[in-house]
Amino acid sequence: MTTDLLARRERLLGPNVPIFYDEPVHLVRGEGVWLWDADGRKYLDCYNNVPHVGHCHPHVVEAITRQASTLNTHTRYLHEGILDYTERLTATLSHDLSQLIMVCTGSEANDIALRMAQAVTGKTGIIATDNTYHGNTLATSQLSTRRPPIGGYPRNVRLVPAPDTVRPVGGSLDGQAQAFADNVANAIAELEAEGCGFSGFMFCPVFANEGIPAIKPGFLDPTAEVVRRAGGLMLCDEVQPGFGRIGDTFWGHDWLGIAPDVVTIGKPMANGHPAAAVIARPDIMSAFRTAFGYFNTFGGNPVSCAAAMATLDVIESDGLQENARAVGAYALDRLRRLEHPWKAEARGSGLFFGVEFVRPDGKPATDFAAQLVEFMRRNGVLMNRIGRDMNTLKMRPPMPFGTEHADLAIDLLEQALREVPHVE
Amino acid sequence: MTTDLLARRERLLGPNVPIFYDEPVHLVRGEGVWLWDADGRKYLDCYNNVPHVGHCHPHVVEAITRQASTLNTHTRYLHEGILDYTERLTATLSHDLSQLIMVCTGSEANDIALRMAQAVTGKTGIIATDNTYHGNTLATSQLSTRRPPIGGYPRNVRLVPAPDTVRPVGGSLDGQAQAFADNVANAIAELEAEGCGFSGFMFCPVFANEGIPAIKPGFLDPTAEVVRRAGGLMLCDEVQPGFGRIGDTFWGHDWLGIAPDVVTIGKPMANGHPAAAVIARPDIMSAFRTAFGYFNTFGGNPVSCAAAMATLDVIESDGLQENARAVGAYALDRLRRLEHPWKAEARGSGLFFGVEFVRPDGKPATDFAAQLVEFMRRNGVLMNRIGRDMNTLKMRPPMPFGTEHADLAIDLLEQALREVPHVE
Numbered sequence: 001m002t003t004d005l006l007a008r009r010e011r012l013l014g015p016n017v018p019i020f021y022d023e024p025v026h027l028v029r030g031e032g033v034w035l036w037d038a039d040g041r042k043y044l045d046c047y048n049n050v051p052h053v054g055h056c057h058p059h060v061v062e063a064i065t066r067q068a069s070t071l072n073t074h075t076r077y078l079h080e081g082i083l084d085y086t087e088r089l090t091a092t093l094s095h096d097l098s099q100l101i102m103v104c105t106g107s108e109a110n111d112i113a114l115r116m117a118q119a120v121t122g123k124t125g126i127i128a129t130d131n132t133y134h135g136n137t138l139a140t141s142q143l144s145t146r147r148p149p150i151g152g153y154p155r156n157v158r159l160v161p162a163p164d165t166v167r168p169v170g171g172s173l174d175g176q177a178q179a180f181a182d183n184v185a186n187a188i189a190e191l192e193a194e195g196c197g198f199s200g201f202m203f204c205p206v207f208a209n210e211g212i213p214a215i216k217p218g219f220l221d222p223t224a225e226v227v228r229r230a231g232g233l234m235l236c237d238e239v240q241p242g243f244g245r246i247g248d249t250f251w252g253h254d255w256l257g258i259a260p261d262v263v264t265i266g267k268p269m270a271n272g273h274p275a276a277a278v279i280a281r282p283d284i285m286s287a288f289r290t291a292f293g294y295f296n297t298f299g300g301n302p303v304s305c306a307a308a309m310a311t312l313d314v315i316e317s318d319g320l321q322e323n324a325r326a327v328g329a330y331a332l333d334r335l336r337r338l339e340h341p342w343k344a345e346a347r348g349s350g351l352f353f354g355v356e357f358v359r360p361d362g363k364p365a366t367d368f369a370a371q372l373v374e375f376m377r378r379n380g381v382l383m384n385r386i387g388r389d390m391n392t393l394k395m396r397p398p399m400p401f402g403t404e405h406a407d408l409a410i411d412l413l414e415q416a417l418r419e420v421p422h423v424e
Numbered sequence: 425m426t427t428d429l430l431a432r433r434e435r436l437l438g439p440n441v442p443i444f445y446d447e448p449v450h451l452v453r454g455e456g457v458w459l460w461d462a463d464g465r466k467y468l469d470c471y472n473n474v475p476h477v478g479h480c481h482p483h484v485v486e487a488i489t490r491q492a493s494t495l496n497t498h499t500r501y502l503h504e505g506i507l508d509y510t511e512r513l514t515a516t517l518s519h520d521l522s523q524l525i526m527v528c529t530g531s532e533a534n535d536i537a538l539r540m541a542q543a544v545t546g547k548t549g550i551i552a553t554d555n556t557y558h559g560n561t562l563a564t565s566q567l568s569t570r571r572p573p574i575g576g577y578p579r580n581v582r583l584v585p586a587p588d589t590v591r592p593v594g595g596s597l598d599g600q601a602q603a604f605a606d607n608v609a610n611a612i613a614e615l616e617a618e619g620c621g622f623s624g625f626m627f628c629p630v631f632a633n634e635g636i637p638a639i640k641p642g643f644l645d646p647t648a649e650v651v652r653r654a655g656g657l658m659l660c661d662e663v664q665p666g667f668g669r670i671g672d673t674f675w676g677h678d679w680l681g682i683a684p685d686v687v688t689i690g691k692p693m694a695n696g697h698p699a700a701a702v703i704a705r706p707d708i709m710s711a712f713r714t715a716f717g718y719f720n721t722f723g724g725n726p727v728s729c730a731a732a733m734a735t736l737d738v739i740e741s742d743g744l745q746e747n748a749r750a751v752g753a754y755a756l757d758r759l760r761r762l763e764h765p766w767k768a769e770a771r772g773s774g775l776f777f778g779v780e781f782v783r784p785d786g787k788p789a790t791d792f793a794a795q796l797v798e799f800m801r802r803n804g805v806l807m808n809r810i811g812r813d814m815n816t817l818k819m820r821p822p823m824p825f826g827t828e829h830a831d832l833a834i835d836l837l838e839q840a841l842r843e844v845p846h847v848e
Contacts (some may be wrong), residue, residue: 005502012510014523018719024501065489071454072696078450080428086436086617099438102700104528139562150715272496274528274698274722289573295442298698332813
């Protein structure tokens with residue numbers, strides 16, 4: 001059956017389509033933090049952040065059904081849906097981040113954020129880290145080392161060394177924030193010398209794709225100062241950390257203590273219904289909308305707004321941010337106490353964890369981490385890997401993840417650490 | 425109420441957000457070809473092609489509800505949904521257009537199509553018409569004269585004069601196809617001289633945004649020859665004409681008699697659920713997927729596939745392509761017989777019509793067309809305008825549009841032509 005599906009995929013979707021696991025999982029059902037495959041096997045989902053309030057949450061499904069049965073159209077007619085949602089969402093944001101454009105994917109959102117920086121500054125130079133992902137459009141792929149652009153990076157893009165807690169930028173954890181900012185300053189100087197000028201710095205406030213390094217609040221303060229002094233915008237990609245996942249705060253940038261000029265959101269926004277958005281200060285929105293008459297056919301349609309609104313309902317009614325904080329702290333404590341000679345660091349924020357493995361010779365334990373992921377999958381727990389060398393376990397479960405789920409996953413991980421061979 | 429909503433829009437969404445009508449419509453409900461506003465007024469929808477099989481079609485809503493209650497995830501796990509849909513969809517296409525990437529918006533689809541041309545040719549030069557729209561991403565806006573890119577058109581883009589039946593390219597209808605191709609040939613030579621080389625020509629097979637000019641099958645034959653001789657790809661944007669709308673054929677390019685290398689689809693694909701796709705020959709898909717490891721979080725998720733599949737179900741079960749052919753022919757005949765001194769041309773393909781108005785001095789009757797649209801809206805029929813000078817009425821209703829709806833709309837249009845002043 002799985003073999004059939006793989007052959008059909010190759011025939012119908014072509015080569016090189018990303019897929020998870022040596023033995024891919026054929027899923028047929030989801031509920032809460034659980035997934036089931038075609039053979040009736042049950043998996044604990046420790047990976048997917050898109051089903052934020054739980055797979056197939058009935059409140060979100062009901063909202064989609066109700067609105068899809070009533071009206072689905074576009075924003076060139078008037079409808080309360082997008083206005084009610086924008087009011088409720090922007091109430092969670094400070095820094096005068098009070099206006100929104102709704103789109104369908106995080107890539108579309110970041111593609112707009114880049115142009116907001118262009119519209120405000122009149123420049124094109126853009127900076128991101130050298131181990132990240134901000135989207136799959138032609139423009140955003142130029143900031144995505146995980147999916148590099150066809151033809152290579154253009155001259156208006158500079159990628160600076162990503163933060164790292166095992167191998168910190170500049171050589172020491174204490175000096176990393178300043179060393180990172182110094183690299184951004186150098187990149188700005190290069191962009192100015194190149195004639196592109198500098199428009200903005202795009203970042204994830206927990207550096208999720210970089211491997212969620214164990215940085216501290218304030219880490220980007222020196223960088224923000226450098227960026228602002230050069231007239232650039234701070235473009236904050238909250239596609240992964242947003243909506244309470246990191247526990248302590250609803251947004252990653254509030255945890256980091258940074259005031260962004262633009263915030264983009266996506267994946268968990270509508271619990272899997274394709275919705276994303278760009279939120280900006282009115283002066284920035286106005287500059288963009290004067291330069292470009294943006295319209296998105298599906299963006300902000302009443303069904304997407306209803307799904308996004310229902311997702312906020314459940315986050316609030318089920319106390320999911322507080323759950324992320326409490327369960328996240330519990331799980332991180334257990335992950336930190338895991339013992340293995342190759343374990344370099346367990347780190348996390350709320351319900352987002354990384355466990356990094358390094359070999360005794362200092363090299364990344366990439367294959368070992370891969371085997372751990374496969375062991376977990378074979379035994380009914382779905383997680384994956386991240387980081388520059390893919391030697392860090394990545395856990396980012398749906399938000400109704402409880403301590404009993406954390407125990408189940410971490411008990412199995414303990415077993416994996418005992419049973420998966422670590423050969424030098 | 426409407427005033428309140430407009431003020432909230434300005435405050436929450438910012439300035440310059442596209443909206444229809446002098447007195448915007450506040451919609452609350454849709455069913456079939458009908459829409460209702462907050463005051464209970466009923467409108468005949470002669471504009472929206474996204475609710476292809478009718479607003480809020482219960483079969484599509486049921487499919488969405490069923491799948492959203494069961495499983496919604498991404499394509500890095502195995503699922504039949506995307507495979508079943510791809511098999512069924514590609515069976516409607518010839519020319520070995522047999523592999524698909526599913527995304528969320530037509531803009532994302534065209535953004536990929538541009539990169540397929542880059543990946544195959546190793547060149548970046550791209551050509552479109554000078555009165556069109558292919559998307560709102562940074563890259564696709566460079567081909568969109570209706571939403572020009574911030575900072576202007578880059579040097580790898582050439583825009584050739586759009587086909588027109590009232591003012592044909594090259595001066596005569598007979599010579600227009602060759603004159604159009606000659607302009608494409610000149611643009612290719614310019615791109616080669618510029619050092620970009622030529623990667624492809626992107627076009628809508630009915631030139632929908634250009635005002636759906638009354639061209640004939642074979643129109644692009646000379647252009648296709650020029651494009652192929654130069655090694656470029658024919659990138660066919662079927663976002664508007666696709667899925668049976670033009671009546672005679674399921675796809676616009678089959679009506680035109682053109683073999684595209686890449687086809688993009690969007691708006692009507694899932695009846696309003698955000699879904700779009702790129703379909704290509706295996707050699708082209710392979711070149712793209714080798715150059716770029718594309719993955720789209722929401723693209724091809726089981727719910728989007730279920731919605732798209734259900735949309736195909738209704739197109740087939742309700743004979744909507746044949747309906748578009750029959751009702752389209754009936755309505756076009758009536759539109760052609762409309763009498764007004766400023767009426768220059770009534771034209772159309774299936775359920776897609778344009779009625780162009782020109783003043784006696786030869787200038788476009790832009791204001792007059794605008795007043796007709798407002799008259800229709802005030803009297804319960806929604807349509808809009810298109811064309812270089814926005815002097816062409818645009819009608820593109822949901823596909824279950826019957827002769828009784830055509831009569832209602834055209835009777836009212838007759839009244840509008842009598843009552844709206846046409847002052848020199």
